[in-house]
Amino acid sequence: MxxxxxxxxxxxxxxxxxxxxxxxxxxxxxxxxxxxxRSTDPWHQVRASELGHSLMNEILARSFDEQSDRSGGLLRCDEVTLGAEPCTAEANFGPDGETRLWFNDVDDFDGFGASGSDILTNILALELDDVYRNYRAEVSVRYAGTELGLPQRSVKRIEVVITTPANSAIAFSAYKGNW
The missing domain is CATH 1.20.5 (Single alpha-helices involved in coiled-coils or other helix-helix interfaces)
Structure with a gap:
């Protein structure tokens, strides 16, 4: 038993x-x-913030317009009294035949789009595809003076949208004035 x-x-x-x-x-x-x-979302948001801030700094470092004086700002486009050229029409925003490395004014970036595995590079044309794999950046530029109570063509609004690998879009915007 x-x-x-x-x-x-x-x-x-x-x-x-x-x-x-x-x-x-x-x-x-x-x-x-x-x-x-979801545990990777904050990491992707920080990376997108770095990328958006960097791209926005690159854009804001350029002159206001193709017709602006680049040697010290003595002549600004649309200054009729000084005989300056008119500012670029919004319909003509985009590259003037240059590549990104040679963009010389803010509106050259209008319509610019890149992804980490495609053509995303830093200002020195070094590829960032390993750092920002599957991130996308899109840029749009528009006149926005009336948003600030100024003449329409005196200010440009730059919007940079960074899309993370999780398809989360993070938007950055800034104004560039013609002064």
Whole structure:
């Protein structure tokens, strides 16, 4: 006769125990898996912020317009009294035949788009595809003087939208004035 301390587990009890454990682990994993995906969001947001800030600095370092004086700002486009050339029409925004490295005014960036695995480079034309793989950058430039209570063509609004690998879009905007 077997005593209670020598009693073992039957095969049926073992199979039921394994099944209950498997169901419990499946439920726990299903609840936690969305958290694993979201855990990278802050990291991607910081990377997108770095990229957006860098690209915005590059754009703002350029002159206001193709017709602006680049040697010290003595002549600004649309200054009729000084005989300056008119500012570029918004319909003509975009590159004037230059590549990104040679963009010389803010509106050359209008319509610019790049991705980390495509043509995203820094200002020195060094590729950043390893650092910003699957990120996308898109730039738009528009006249926006009336938004600030000024003549329409005296201010340009630059908008940079960075899309992270998780398809989260982060927008940056700035104004460049003709003064």
């Amino acid at each position: 077997l005593s209670l301390s020598q009693r073992g587990v039957t095969l049926i009890e073992l199979v039921i125990g394994i099944t209950v454990l498997a169901v419990a682990l499946t439920l726990i994993t299903a609840v936690l898996s969305p958290l694993f995906v």
